[in-house]
Amino acid sequence: MQDISAFIITYNEEIHIERAIKNAQKYAKDVYVLDSYSTDKTVEIAKSLGANVYQHKFRYHADQLNWGLKNIPFKTEWIWRQDADEYLTDELIKEIDQTLPHTTTNITAFTAPCLRKFLGKHIKHGILPLILLRLFKRGYAQWEDKKMDEHIYVTKGEIGSLKNAFFDDNLNNLSWWTEKHNRYASKEAIDLLMTEYGLYKDTVVNSGEHSAAIRRKKLKYIKMPLFWRAFAFFVLRYIFRLGFLDGKEGFLWHFLQGFWYRTLADAKVFEIKKEHGFDSSKIKTFLKENYLNK
Incomplete structure (x- = not known):
């Protein structure tokens, strides 16, 4: 396991949070959940699984994520930003474990393909895999201050790429x-x-x-x-x-x-x-x- 923290933001994610945290524990030394005062069992479940839980009033995604980067005491060199309804494949976790030890100092972030499941089915056609920046060095990235379609970006350094994917698989109706x-x-x-x-x-x-x-x-x-x-x-x-x-x-x-x-x-x-x-x-x-x- 590499020197990585998982960073998950939540609001009423009791349907997903156990799957997300257990998946994060496969690749991350620490799991941090930034919750927007959920009214369901999200916080209770997250704490029971050993996640570090913080709470902050939600305004919009970029604001919440940037608040987390500034105020959560991440200790690891790398951070993976994971949505509550996402999980990394075993192949991606293995690739991260093999790639980071050989990463040059000029690389401060990595992108990875995001694949989609809808109603339980992998949507393989019609859409191209989203290549998203999700893994970054602590202190080298932040989110655009936009209300929608915000992107995380690196403030210094170059971006590498990972070939294996993570899934967006929402279980709600x-x-x-x-x-x-x-x-x-x-x-x-x-x-x-x-x-x-x-x-x-x-x-x-x-x-x-x-x-x-x-x-x-x-x-x-x-x-x-x-x-x-x-x-x-x-x-x-x-x-x-x-x-x-x-x-x-x-x-x-x-x-x-x-x-x-x-x-x-x-x-x-x-x-x-x-x-x-x-x-x-x-x-x-x-x-x-x-x-x-x-």
Whole structure:
């Protein structure tokens, strides 16, 4: 086992937290849970499994994660940022164990592929693996201060890559999933508008080549017509990238996440624009007063 801490943020994750912590204990010397005052048994379970539990009021993900980096007394050289509904494969754990002892000092972070399970099925078609920066040296990384689609980035050094994957495998039902994505669609709408009107700070962060490519694609997506872009995204993934090969679960994933969710975000963009008479100056004022630096 290498000199790694696991960093998990939670809110009402009793359905996932035992699996997450037991998985983290396979690769991490210490497991830290930053909880947002859960009302279920998340904290009780985490403590019973030996995790170090801290609590902080949740504002938005980037704020919570950066608070954790500043205030949790991590002792290890490396930190793996793990969501409560994620787990590392044994192959990835073995790769980390073999890679870190031979890592040069200029490498301060690593990316790894994130694979998706939906309704218990591995979605193999239609989507490309997300290559996410998750392993980093303590003191060398932080999150962008954004309300949605925030990226972790290194403040110094270079980023290496791990070949084996970890899984995003949420065990909640579809009602929970749709409620969550309704909330996310509101955040996504604001993020789309903030990007469209150039209200974010013009900074370039080092999150790896894959994250940079995603940013470029998102900028192209924003320039496409509302609603049509969501439909085109669904067709690309479900038809041209063969998403239909994953059966009913594949259809539901691509329809709900690739079309419904993005259409809902576009509807909320349209609603905001319509409320302000499609006047860009009024829309900018609304965004600045309600979301910028809030």
